[in-house]
Amino acid sequence: xxxxxxxxxxxxxxxxxxxxxxxxxxxxxxxxxxxAESELSRARLSEEWRTxxxxxxxxxxxxxxxxxxxxSAALLVAGVAAFRRGPRAAGAAKSGWFPxxxxxxxxxxxxxxxxxxxxxxxx
Numbered sequence: 001x002x003x004x005x006x007x008x009x010x011x012x013x014x015x016x017x018x019x020x021x022x023x024x025x026x027x028x029x030x031x032x033x034x035x036a037e038s039e040l041s042r043a044r045l046s047e048e049w050r051t052x053x054x055x056x057x058x059x060x061x062x063x064x065x066x067x068x069x070x071x072s073a074a075l076l077v078a079g080v081a082a083f084r085r086g087p088r089a090a091g092a093a094k095s096g097w098f099p100x101x102x103x104x105x106x107x108x109x110x111x112x113x114x115x116x117x118x119x120x121x122x123x
Contacts, residue, residue, distance in 0.1 A: 072114045079107035 082103060 068114070072111060075107070075110055075114060079104075079111075082107070 083100070
């Protein structure tokens with residue numbers, strides 16, 4: 001049998017230190033990679049959040065616009081229905097032209113305020 005040459009204590013310590021430095025360098029490199037990956041993930045999440053918020057804001061604006069048009073259309077239909085009544089019953093008192101004019105002015109005012117409150121122009 002052959003015997004292995006004796007290992008010196010200084011050589012063993014130096015080899016151990018080199019091994020420890022390599023392990024430490026590998027750990028530092030992994031840590032830096034994890035930090036870079038974390039930063040990329042944070043940036044991606046931030047961009048996705050902004051995109052979602054922008055889409056939600058657009059949807060809300062569309063809903064408000066549709067709501068404004070729907071309420072104005074409903075008001076217009078109600079006003080037209082009020083003006084287009086069927087024939088009166090035989091004994092019912094006929095209203096004059098002045099109350100009808102006031103109803104028309106109220107209707108026009110309500111439509112104007114509905115558009116004006118939302119910042120839109122009716123025409």
